[in-house]
Amino acid sequence: MKKLINHPSDVVRDALAGIDAAYPDLTVDHELRFVRRADAPVAGKVGLLSGGGSGHEPLHAGLVGHGMLDAACAGEVFTSPVPDQILAATRAIDSGAGVLHIVKNYTGDVLNFEMAAELAAESGIEVASVIVDDDVAVQDSLYTAGRRGVAATLLVEKIAGAAAEQGRKLADVAAIAQRVDDLSRSMGVALTSCTVPAAGRPTFDLPETEMELGIGIHGEPGRRRVPLAPAAEIAEQLLEPVLADLDLAGADVLAFVNGLGGTPNIELYVMYNEVAAILAKAGVRIARSLVGSYVTSLDMAGCSVTLLRLDDELTALWDAPVQTTALRWGR
Amino acid sequence: MKKLINHPSDVVRDALAGIDAAYPDLTVDHELRFVRRADAPVAGKVGLLSGGGSGHEPLHAGLVGHGMLDAACAGEVFTSPVPDQILAATRAIDSGAGVLHIVKNYTGDVLNFEMAAELAAESGIEVASVIVDDDVAVQDSLYTAGRRGVAATLLVEKIAGAAAEQGRKLADVAAIAQRVDDLSRSMGVALTSCTVPAAGRPTFDLPETEMELGIGIHGEPGRRRVPLAPAAEIAEQLLEPVLADLDLAGADVLAFVNGLGGTPNIELYVMYNEVAAILAKAGVRIARSLVGSYVTSLDMAGCSVTLLRLDDELTALWDAPVQTTALRWGR
Numbered sequence: 001m002k003k004l005i006n007h008p009s010d011v012v013r014d015a016l017a018g019i020d021a022a023y024p025d026l027t028v029d030h031e032l033r034f035v036r037r038a039d040a041p042v043a044g045k046v047g048l049l050s051g052g053g054s055g056h057e058p059l060h061a062g063l064v065g066h067g068m069l070d071a072a073c074a075g076e077v078f079t080s081p082v083p084d085q086i087l088a089a090t091r092a093i094d095s096g097a098g099v100l101h102i103v104k105n106y107t108g109d110v111l112n113f114e115m116a117a118e119l120a121a122e123s124g125i126e127v128a129s130v131i132v133d134d135d136v137a138v139q140d141s142l143y144t145a146g147r148r149g150v151a152a153t154l155l156v157e158k159i160a161g162a163a164a165e166q167g168r169k170l171a172d173v174a175a176i177a178q179r180v181d182d183l184s185r186s187m188g189v190a191l192t193s194c195t196v197p198a199a200g201r202p203t204f205d206l207p208e209t210e211m212e213l214g215i216g217i218h219g220e221p222g223r224r225r226v227p228l229a230p231a232a233e234i235a236e237q238l239l240e241p242v243l244a245d246l247d248l249a250g251a252d253v254l255a256f257v258n259g260l261g262g263t264p265n266i267e268l269y270v271m272y273n274e275v276a277a278i279l280a281k282a283g284v285r286i287a288r289s290l291v292g293s294y295v296t297s298l299d300m301a302g303c304s305v306t307l308l309r310l311d312d313e314l315t316a317l318w319d320a321p322v323q324t325t326a327l328r329w330g331r
Numbered sequence: 332m333k334k335l336i337n338h339p340s341d342v343v344r345d346a347l348a349g350i351d352a353a354y355p356d357l358t359v360d361h362e363l364r365f366v367r368r369a370d371a372p373v374a375g376k377v378g379l380l381s382g383g384g385s386g387h388e389p390l391h392a393g394l395v396g397h398g399m400l401d402a403a404c405a406g407e408v409f410t411s412p413v414p415d416q417i418l419a420a421t422r423a424i425d426s427g428a429g430v431l432h433i434v435k436n437y438t439g440d441v442l443n444f445e446m447a448a449e450l451a452a453e454s455g456i457e458v459a460s461v462i463v464d465d466d467v468a469v470q471d472s473l474y475t476a477g478r479r480g481v482a483a484t485l486l487v488e489k490i491a492g493a494a495a496e497q498g499r500k501l502a503d504v505a506a507i508a509q510r511v512d513d514l515s516r517s518m519g520v521a522l523t524s525c526t527v528p529a530a531g532r533p534t535f536d537l538p539e540t541e542m543e544l545g546i547g548i549h550g551e552p553g554r555r556r557v558p559l560a561p562a563a564e565i566a567e568q569l570l571e572p573v574l575a576d577l578d579l580a581g582a583d584v585l586a587f588v589n590g591l592g593g594t595p596n597i598e599l600y601v602m603y604n605e606v607a608a609i610l611a612k613a614g615v616r617i618a619r620s621l622v623g624s625y626v627t628s629l630d631m632a633g634c635s636v637t638l639l640r641l642d643d644e645l646t647a648l649w650d651a652p653v654q655t656t657a658l659r660w661g662r
Binding site for chain 2: 002003004005006007011014015016017018019021022023054055057058062191192208211228230231232234261262263264265266267268269270271272273274276286289291293296298299301302303323325328329
């Protein structure tokens with residue numbers, strides 16, 4: 001295992017310390033392991049909380065800031081945060097307007113966020129939850145009942161974050177988050193396995209001539225192993241199930257090509273080009289796009305493609321200003 | 332070789348097509364292979380041009396936009412752009428206020444930019460050049476006489492870009508760019524080799540238990556091979572020559588931890604934490620910071636650390652608004 005880390009058991013602690021040192025606008029609770037906007041709670045605003053296992057950076061801590069998340073809980077690598085963390089973060093960002101939990105659909109995350117939501121409700125905080133489940137690759141998987149939550153989580157966080165920033169009520173923000181999830185689908189491919197620090201060796205073996213289609217962001221098995229293919233074919237294989245599952249005839253979409261951690265931007269640009277060509281042929285118009293490594297799986301080489309069917313409201317919320325360390329635009 | 336590409340010879344063409352498709356604010360000349368601001372030339376503003384071999388993305392095309400570069404030329408992977416490209420890009424962004432060439436110190440880049448500058452001057456365009464040579468690892472190397480130009484290139488582009496945006500004259504913008512280079516030092520480490528698409532195999536072999544200190548961004552040999560070490564020791568080994576070469580007693584610095592393409596953010600945060608600890612002990616104050624993969628070496632795992640000694644003027648120019656696809660803040 002070759003990684004820029006100290007002891008494998010200290011990776012999350014050290015990474016949080018690095019985030020704390022690098023970003024003055026963020027405040028880190030090192031004991032309870034959550035990162036929040038230094039100015040949270042924001043008066044009158046619905047608080048947005050996400051989190052999950054570490055290893056997907058910049059998701060979620062890199063997406064904390066104006067116009068997006070108010071806080072993010074960090075579990076150990078690929079391990080759900082515990083209810084105490086989630087409860088503390090929920091309390092820290094509640095202005096009285098309530099808190100939305102944005103939860104990727106993994107059994108541990110769902111259970112622990114649920115438990116924290118109940119405890120928060122008992123102490124008088126209004127909590128709503130949205131479960132993100134955009135991955136079309138598999139129905140049930142190693143850690144999930146139903147579809148897995150992957151890169152659309154970023155889209156949910158951005159768009160719901162903009163709605164919250166406008167002062168909308170909790171139920172309204174939750175409904176928008178749910179709508180983004182309903183209208184998003186993703187599919188990923190791995191060229192290599194990731195290596196979990198504590199394990200010290202690749203999660204799975206993947207021969208030099210093969211790739212894993214439909215990979216999960218924890219290295220969970222995908223749909224099938226197939227021979228390594230040119231980018232154009234890979235893009236076809238990723239988009240086929242996405243397009244089959246989402247009615248996009250004549251639609252505007254946001255196209256998101258996401259790197260899994262070990263793949264550089266030059267390859268993501270190549271993939272984006274193929275995605276754009278396929279969508280043009282299918283009569284789907286790309287109205288917005290995002291290219292980069294935002295929802296990673298440690299050092300896995302590969303990418304995912306996410307499409308979100310846009311409407312005027314979602315587009316306006318996507319375009320609204322955002323100021324996080326990983327995603328920022330507008331004033 | 333496992334990459335998300337089509338044919339190895341098409342990587343640069345396909346990546347430029349992807350950039351063109353993804354970013355409406357950028358215009359790509361596919362024949363002459365340069366990317367420019369769609370609104371260039373900007374009336375009255377000094378034009379900023381950089382470029383070099385491909386394989387370092389998002390450098391340079393991802394740094395084209397308001398407050399930074401006006402255009403970037405893309406050579407083949409790790410191969411200098413030719414004078415024709417550089418000349419065409421220079422012409423395309425000259426508003427009459429002249430053009431600054433920002434050139435990483437590699438023999439081919441320096442020669443080709445020089446030739447293009449002469450041709451541009453003959454056609455009446457005022458051109459100034461700054462050669463970036465921030466890498467303390469080696470004095471001369473495979474492709475370079477003198478120190479190599481690496482991650483400080485981004486700092487030069489950002490700060491000179493802000494000066495140009497303020498309407499300063501060419502000589503003034505060039506002097507500021509030179510000052511940023513003079514006050515910057517970098518050093519990198521590779522955990523793995525990169526793989527050049529056309530070669531199809533790793534540029535060098537690096538045993539599972541070793542790393543290469545002082546690596547160049549094309550996989551050029553570094554200072555020495557050493558045993559793999561914890562992040563804290565790696566940070567010491569990277570910073571020692573940087574601190575020895577730059578007088579930073581009591582200084583404010585910009586600290587830039589840069590991923591080389593195959594290393595995910597979680598590891599960069601860990602490295603940043605160690606860098607911050609060392610600087611605190613050395614009495615150097617981090618006033619600004621940047622963490623991410625901006626100046627890459629294809630899929631190489633590893634990172635570089637760059638320090639820039641700040642003064643009030645450089646800090647203000649760093650903070651000025653920038654709107655590129657890879658770096659953006661402010662309005």
